Amino acid sequence: MAVQIAPSILAADFARLADEAQAVADAADWLHVDVMDNHFVPNLTIGLPVVEALLKHTSLPLDCHLMIEDPERWAPKYAEAGAASVTIHAEAAHQPVRALRAIHSAGARAGLALNPVTPVEPFEDLLGEMDLLLLMTVEPGFGGQPFLDMVLPKLRRARRLVARHGGSIWLQVDGGVSGATIERCAEAGADFFVAGSAVYGGADPAAAVAGLREQAERASASAGWAAGAAGAAAGRDVDSGG
Ligand code: DX5
Ligand code: ZN
Numbered sequence: 001m002a003v004q005i006a007p008s009i010l011a012a013d014f015a016r017l018a019d020e021a022q023a024v025a026d027a028a029d030w031l032h033v034d035v036m037d038n039h040f041v042p043n044l045t046i047g048l049p050v051v052e053a054l055l056k057h058t059s060l061p062l063d064c065h066l067m068i069e070d071p072e073r074w075a076p077k078y079a080e081a082g083a084a085s086v087t088i089h090a091e092a093a094h095q096p097v098r099a100l101r102a103i104h105s106a107g108a109r110a111g112l113a114l115n116p117v118t119p120v121e122p123f124e125d126l127l128g129e130m131d132l133l134l135l136m137t138v139e140p141g142f143g144g145q146p147f148l149d150m151v152l153p154k155l156r157r158a159r160r161l162v163a164r165h166g167g168s169i170w171l172q173v174d175g176g177v178s179g180a181t182i183e184r185c186a187e188a189g190a191d192f193f194v195a196g197s198a199v200y201g202g203a204d205p206a207a208a209v210a211g212l213r214e215q216a217e218r219a220s221a222s223a224g225w226a227a228g229a230a231g232a233a234a235g236r237d238v239d240s241g242g
Contacts, residue, residue, distance in 0.1 A: 003216045004170060004192040005209050006030035006063050009054075010045065010143045011196030017050070018057035024199065027209035030063040030085070032174070032194045034143075035078075037068035040092050041141035048077055055082045063194075065113065065174065067140045068092065072099045079106030087111030087134050087172075090118060100129040111172070115140060116148050120158045127165045132192065133158060137185070138175030143196040147176025152188045159189025159225045182212050186219035 007028050012020035021031055033051060038044040051064060061084030066075055071088035072095050078086045079102075086103045090112055093099050103110040111132035114120060116139060127133070135155055138145040155173065162169045170192040173185045178198035185193065193216055199208045220226045 001168070001170065001191055003186075003213055003220060004029045004172075005213050005216070006032035006172075006192065006194045007199040007205060007209060008032040008034060008143065008174070008194050008196035009200075010034040011200035013200075014046070017054055020200065020205075021054065021058035021060060023205045024209055025058065025060055027206040027213075028060060031058060031060040032063045032065060032196075033083070035064060035066045035068055036141065039069045040089065041067045043141045048074075048081060051078060051083060052081050061085065063087070063111075065111075065134070065194075066092075067113075072102070075099050076102040076106045079103045079108035083108055085109040085111055085132060087113050087132060089113045089115070089140070090123060091115055096126060097129055100126070111170075113140075113174075114154075116151050120154055120161065124161050127161065127169060130169060132170040132172055133162065134172040134174055135190075136175050137173050137177065137181075140175070144201075145176055147178070147181040149184070152184060155185065155188040155190060156225075162189075163225065177212075179211060179215060182215050183219035186216045187223045189223070189225050190216075191220060 007024045036043045036045040063085045064078045064083040065087045071093050075086050075088050086108050088099050100110040109131035112130050113134035115136050137151045171190050172192035173190040174194035177193050177195045199205045
C-alpha cells in the first residue's frame, strides 16, 4: 500500500493549530493527534473539544492516537466527531474487540497500538478487527524522544503477520521517526509514518514531509516484504520475503 505520512501536532504550536495544520495540508496524508490523559501516560495534551475545533480548520483526515484509559468509553466519541482514524492502546483496553467495533460503527478506521515491549503475537487473532496496527518506537507520552531500535524485530514479525492476513492493514510507527530512522522502519515493514519533531521542529514542515516520504518510498521499494506484496498483488509467484 502507498506510504502514508502523518505529522504529529504534538510538536506544533498548540496556539496556532489551524495554521500548523495548513502548513502540511498539501504534503501530508493525515494529521496525527496525540490525546493523553495523564493516567495512561504521564502527560496531558488535548481532548475532544480541540479535535472538534481542528476538524473545522483542516481538510486532512485526522489520525487520533488515544493514549488514555477507558478507551471503550472515549474512542467512539472521536469517531463520531469526525476523526477518520482512531487508535486505542492494547495495554489500556479491557475489551478491545468492543472498542474497535464501536470505532467502525461510528464510521472511522480502527487502530490498535502496542507499547515498545508489548509483544505483537497475542494480537494476531485481533487483526481482522483493525485497519491499522501501531508499533510505538518510543515509550508513549512525549515527543522528541530517541527512536528505539529494539522495536525493529517486532516490526518485521508484525509485517509477516499482516502479510499472512492479506496485507491490507497499515503498519504504523510513531516516536523518533526522522530522516535518520525512517528508512530502517520502512525496510522492516512499516508503511505509515508518524513524525512530530522531524516535521514541526524545522523551518519548512511541508518540505520535511516530502523528504520523509521520498526516503520511505525508496527504502520500502527495495525491501523484501514490499517486493513480495507487490508481486502478490500482481498475481505473480514471488518469494514473500520471509
Ligand atoms: C508520543 C506520541 C508521538 C509523538 C512523536 O507518545 O505518540 O506521536 O508526537 O513525536 P516525535 O516524532 O518527536 O518522536
Ligand atoms: Zn502518537
